[in-house]
Amino acid sequence: xxxxxxxxxxxxxxxxxxxxxxxxxxxxxxxxxxxxxxxxxxxxxxxxxxxxxxxxxxxxxxxxxxxxxxxxxxxxxxxxxxxxxxxxxxxxxxxxxxxxxxxxxxxxxxxxxxxxxxxxxxxxxxxxxxxxxxxxxxxxxxxxxxxxxxxxxxxxxxxxxxxxxxxxxxxxxxxxxxxxxxxxxxxxxxxxxxxxxxxxxxxxxxxxxxxxxxxxxxxxxxxxxxxxxxxxxxxxxxxxxxxxxxxxxxxxxxxxxxxxxxxxxxxxxxxxxxxxxxxxxxxxxxxxxxxxxxxxxxxxxxxxxxxxxxxxxxxxxxxxxx
Amino acid sequence: xxxxxxxxxxxxxxxxxxxxxxxxxxxxxxxxxxxxxxxxxxxxxxxxxxxxxxxxxxxxxxxxxxxxxxxxxxxxxxxxxxxxxxxxxxxxxxxxxxxxxxxxxxxxxxxxxxxxxxxxxxxxxxxxxxxxxxxxxxxxxxxxxxxxxxxxxxxxxxxxxxxxxxxxxxxxxxxxxxxxxxxxxxxxxxxxxxxxxxxxxxxxxxxxxxxxxxxxxxxxxxxxxxxxxxxxxxxxxxxxxxxxxxxxxxxxxxxxxxxxxxxxxxxxxxxxxxxxxxxxxxxxxxxxxxxxxxxxxxxxxxxxxxxxxxxxxxxxxxxxxxxxxxxxxxxxxxxxxxxxxxxxxxxxxxxxxxxxxxxxxxxxxxxxxxxxxxxxxxxxxxxxxxxxxxxxxxxxxxxxxxxxxxxxxxxxxxxxxxxxxxxxxxxxxxxxxxxxxxxxxxxxxxxxxxxxxxxxxxxxxxxxxxxxxxxxxxxxxxxxxxxxxxxxxxxxxxxxxxxxxxxxxxxxxxxxxxxxxxxxxxxxxxx
Numbered sequence: 001x002x003x004x005x006x007x008x009x010x011x012x013x014x015x016x017x018x019x020x021x022x023x024x025x026x027x028x029x030x031x032x033x034x035x036x037x038x039x040x041x042x043x044x045x046x047x048x049x050x051x052x053x054x055x056x057x058x059x060x061x062x063x064x065x066x067x068x069x070x071x072x073x074x075x076x077x078x079x080x081x082x083x084x085x086x087x088x089x090x091x092x093x094x095x096x097x098x099x100x101x102x103x104x105x106x107x108x109x110x111x112x113x114x115x116x117x118x119x120x121x122x123x124x125x126x127x128x129x130x131x132x133x134x135x136x137x138x139x140x141x142x143x144x145x146x147x148x149x150x151x152x153x154x155x156x157x158x159x160x161x162x163x164x165x166x167x168x169x170x171x172x173x174x175x176x177x178x179x180x181x182x183x184x185x186x187x188x189x190x191x192x193x194x195x196x197x198x199x200x201x202x203x204x205x206x207x208x209x210x211x212x213x214x215x216x217x218x219x220x221x222x223x224x225x226x227x228x229x230x231x232x233x234x235x236x237x238x239x240x241x242x243x244x245x246x247x248x249x250x251x252x253x254x255x256x257x258x259x260x261x262x263x264x265x266x267x268x269x270x271x272x273x274x275x276x277x278x279x280x281x282x283x284x285x286x287x288x289x290x291x292x293x294x295x296x297x298x299x300x301x302x303x304x305x306x307x308x309x310x311x312x313x314x315x316x317x318x319x320x321x322x
Numbered sequence: 323x324x325x326x327x328x329x330x331x332x333x334x335x336x337x338x339x340x341x342x343x344x345x346x347x348x349x350x351x352x353x354x355x356x357x358x359x360x361x362x363x364x365x366x367x368x369x370x371x372x373x374x375x376x377x378x379x380x381x382x383x384x385x386x387x388x389x390x391x392x393x394x395x396x397x398x399x400x401x402x403x404x405x406x407x408x409x410x411x412x413x414x415x416x417x418x419x420x421x422x423x424x425x426x427x428x429x430x431x432x433x434x435x436x437x438x439x440x441x442x443x444x445x446x447x448x449x450x451x452x453x454x455x456x457x458x459x460x461x462x463x464x465x466x467x468x469x470x471x472x473x474x475x476x477x478x479x480x481x482x483x484x485x486x487x488x489x490x491x492x493x494x495x496x497x498x499x500x501x502x503x504x505x506x507x508x509x510x511x512x513x514x515x516x517x518x519x520x521x522x523x524x525x526x527x528x529x530x531x532x533x534x535x536x537x538x539x540x541x542x543x544x545x546x547x548x549x550x551x552x553x554x555x556x557x558x559x560x561x562x563x564x565x566x567x568x569x570x571x572x573x574x575x576x577x578x579x580x581x582x583x584x585x586x587x588x589x590x591x592x593x594x595x596x597x598x599x600x601x602x603x604x605x606x607x608x609x610x611x612x613x614x615x616x617x618x619x620x621x622x623x624x625x626x627x628x629x630x631x632x633x634x635x636x637x638x639x640x641x642x643x644x645x646x647x648x649x650x651x652x653x654x655x656x657x658x659x660x661x662x663x664x665x666x667x668x669x670x671x672x673x674x675x676x677x678x679x680x681x682x683x684x685x686x687x688x689x690x691x692x693x694x695x696x697x698x699x700x701x702x703x704x705x706x707x708x709x710x711x712x713x714x715x716x717x718x719x720x721x722x723x724x725x726x727x728x729x730x731x732x733x734x735x736x737x738x739x740x741x742x743x744x745x746x747x748x749x750x751x752x753x754x755x756x757x758x759x760x761x762x763x764x765x766x767x768x769x770x771x772x773x774x775x776x777x778x779x780x781x782x783x784x785x786x787x788x789x790x791x792x793x794x795x796x797x798x799x800x801x802x803x804x805x806x807x808x809x810x811x812x813x814x815x816x817x818x819x820x821x822x823x824x825x826x827x828x829x830x831x832x833x834x835x836x837x838x839x840x841x842x843x844x845x846x847x848x849x
Contacts, residue, residue: 051748071751072759078752084745088767098753101763142749149753 001152008057032200077151252309258302341672352701360554370555393457401465403602409473427463430786431523441616472506512571658784661723669731677739695789738772778839
C-alpha cells in the first residue's frame with residue numbers, strides 16, 4: 001500500500017509539533033523517520049495511524065484521503081515502543097485480538113495467529129502469560145499482533161528502544177529479513193542513526209517538526225543537508241564560517257608521528273579507533289583509523305587531510321531554514 | 323471525527339451530570355434543609371447559640387472529641403505490629419490474613435457493638451472501655467491497609483543503609499522508618515479519627531444513656547425528643563468539625579502521594595523475626611476473632627445450655643417489631659441490592675469523571691462520607707417532608723444507603739480507571755477495534771475485578787448501614803441493623819438473644835459478600 005502525507009501539520013496547545021510534513025512512501029518501501037526526542041516523530045506516526053488528528057494537511061493511502069477515517073477502519077498496523085500488550089490475554093489472545101474484533105471465523109483466526117507467531121519466531125509461545133515475556137519477546141508478540149491483521153502499512157514506534165545490546169541487534173536483523181520477505185510498506189520511527197540506516201530504504205530526518213532531509217542512507221552520509229544534520233549523523237569535524245560550514249570526514253584525517261599537533265585522547269570503538277588531536281593553532285580534529293598500531297595520547301603527530309574528504313554545507317541556525 | 327467528538331461530549335455530560343444531579347437532590351437539598359432548620363425560625367435568621375452553648379452540648383462535644391482521639395491512638399498502637407508483619411514479610415496464608423483483617427471493617431457497627439456486648443462481662447459492657455475497644459476492633463483494618471501498603475512500598479535498603487552507617491535497630495525505627503511512615507500514619511489516623519468522631523451504632527448500643535457523641539445526640543434530639551432545631555444545630559456543629567478534619571487529612575494525603583512504590587516480593591521472616599511475625603499475626607487475629615466468636619456463642623446460649631432457640635425465634639411474631647424478624651433479613655437484602663445498583667450507576671459515572679481529572683467532583687463525592695450517616699438520614703427526614711413526601715416510599719432506604727456507599731465505589735474504581743493505559747485502547751483501535759469493542763474487549767475485562775470489589779463493598783456497606791436507615795426505614799419494613807437495635811432496646815434476655823442471632827446472620831452475610839469480592843482481588847496472585 002502506498003502512503004502519502006500531504007503537508008501535514010499538528011498544533012497542540014499552541015505548539016507546533018509537526019510542521020508541514022510532505023512525503024510519499026511507495027508500496028513496499030521502508031521509510032525510517034529519524035530525529036532526536038521531541039522532534040515530533042511519534043506524533044507523525046500517530047497521525048498516520050489515525051490516533052492523532054492533524055490540524056492541517058491530509059493523509060492518503062493508495063491515493064484515498066483517510067484523514068478523517070478512525071484508526072479502527074484504516075487497516076494500518078502500529079507497534080508501540082513498549083509493546084502495549086493486553087495484560088488480561090495470553091500471547092495467542094493478543095495476536096488473535098485483531099482477527100477477533102474483525103469478526104473472522106475460528107479457522108481463519110487460528111491460521112492468522114500461527115502464521116504471525118511463526119513469522120516472529122515465537123511459534124510455540126501461544127499459551128504464555130504476557131507478564132512472563134522478556135522485553136524482546138514482548139516486542140515480537142506486539143509485532144505479530146500487528147502482522148496478524150495483514151496491514152497495508154506497518155508503523156513501528158522505536159521498536160527496539162526498550163531493548164539493549166545483542167538482543168537489539170538480533171531483533172533488528174530479524175525485522176529486516178521479515179520486511180524483505182513480506183515486502184511490507186513500513187514507516188519506522190527511531191532516534192538511533194544505526195537503526196535507521198539498517199532498516200530504512202530511505203531515511204527522513206525530522207527536526208523540530210519539519211523534515212530536514214529525506215534521502216537514502218548513502219546519499220545522507222555523502223551529502224548531509226546542513227551542519228545540524230551532519231552533526232546528528234555523527235560527524236564531529238565541523239567548522240562554521242559565515243553561512244557555510246566545512247565538514248571534514250574523520251576517515252580523511254591521517255595522523256602519523258611528527259610535529260604540528262598533539263593527540264588528546266584515544267577511544268577504541270570495536271574495529272575503529274577514534275583519535276582526538278589538537279593542532280598547535282588550537283583547532284581540534286577527529287581522526288578515525290582501523291590500524292592496530294597508532295599514536296597514543298600525549299604524542300606529537302603530523303596531521304594530513306585528504307581533500308576528497310572535505311566538503312561544504314549550509315549552516316542551520318535554527319530559525320530560518322527547515 | 324465530529325461524530326466521535328459529539329458522542330464523547332455527551333458521555334462527558336452524563337459522567338459529570340448524573341452524579342452531580344443525584345448529589346444535588348439527595349445530598350445538597352437535605353443538607354440545606356438542615357441549615358434552614360438550624361438557622362432560620364419564623365422566616366428570620368436565628369442563630370442557635372442557645373443550643374450550642376448548652377451544658378449538655380459542651381459535654382457531648384467534649385466526649386466526642388476525646389473518645390475519638392483516644393480510639394485513634396489505641397487503634398494505631400494495636401494495628402502497627404500487624405501492619406509491620408504484612409508489609410515487610412511474606413509467609414504462608416498471608417493473603418488470607420489480609421482478607422480476614424478487612425472483615426471487621428465491613429461488619430455493621432451495630433453487629434460490632436452487639437459482639438462486644440456478648441464478649442464483655444456484665445458490668446463492663448456499657449463503659450467507655452467497651453466503646454474504645456469496639457472502635458479499635460473496627461478500625462484496625464484501616465491502619466493495616468493504609469500504613470501497611472505504604473510501608474511495603476518503602477525501600478528496605480534505606481534501613482540497610484542506616485544499619486551499615488551504624489544505626490541500632492531502635493535508632494533505625496525512630497530516625498528512618500518513623501519519619502518515612504509519618505504521612506501514612508497521619509493519613510490513617512485522620513481517617514480513623516473521622517470514623518470514631520462520627521461513630522453512631524457502636525455508641526448508641528454500648529454507650530447506654532451515659533455516653534453520647536454528637537451523632538448520637540442528633541439522633542436523640544430528632545427521634546426521641548423531637549427537637550428538630552436542636553438536632554439541626556448539632557448537625558451544623560458536627561459538619562464544621564468533620565470539615566476541618568477532612569481539610570487537614572486531605573492536605574496530609576496530598577503530601578503522601580507518590581512516595582510509595584511497589585517493590586518485589588517481600589522476604590520470608592528468618593531468625594527472631596519469625597517469632598515476632600508469628601506473635602504479631604497470631605495475637606492480632608486472636609483479638610480480632612474474639613468478639614465475633616463470643617457473639618456466635620452467646621447467640622447459641624439458651625438458659626444453661628446451648629441451642630438454636632434464638633434463631634427459631636426469628637420466625638415468631640414479636641412485640642419489638644411490626645413484622646416477623648426474618649422479614650428484616652429479606653428487607654435488608656432487597657434494599658442493599660437496590661442500593662448497590664444505584665451506587666454502581668452513579669459511582670461508575672462519577673469515577674470515570676474523576677479519573678478524567680475532575681478533582682472537584684472527587685471532593686464533592688467524598689462529602690457524604692464525611693457528612694455522616696445520621697446527618698443524611700436526618701436531612702432526608704427534613705427535606706422529603708410535604709410536599710415532596712418520599713418518606714413513605716420504599717425507594718428512600720436504598721437511596722440513602724446508596725449515598726453512603728457511593729464514596730466507596732468511587733474510591734475503589736478511580737485507581738483502576740487511572741491505571742487503564744491509554745495506549746492499550748490505542749493499540750486495540752489500531753488493530754481494528756471500534757470504541758465500543760475497545761470498551762468490551764479491553765477495558766471491561768481489565769476492570770472486572772475492581773468492579774466486583776466495588777459492588778461487594780457497596781453491598782456490604784448497604785447491608786450494614788444503620789445511622790441513616792434508622793431515620794428513614796418505615797416501622798413495617800425494618801432492615802436487620804434497625805431490628806437488632808429495636809431488640810436491644812427492649813428488656814429481657816430473649817430479646818438480647820434474638821438480637822444476637824440476627825447479628826450473627828447479618829455478620830455471615832456481610833462477611834460472605836466481602837470475602838467473595840475481596841477474593842476476586844486477592845486471587846490470581848495480584849500480590
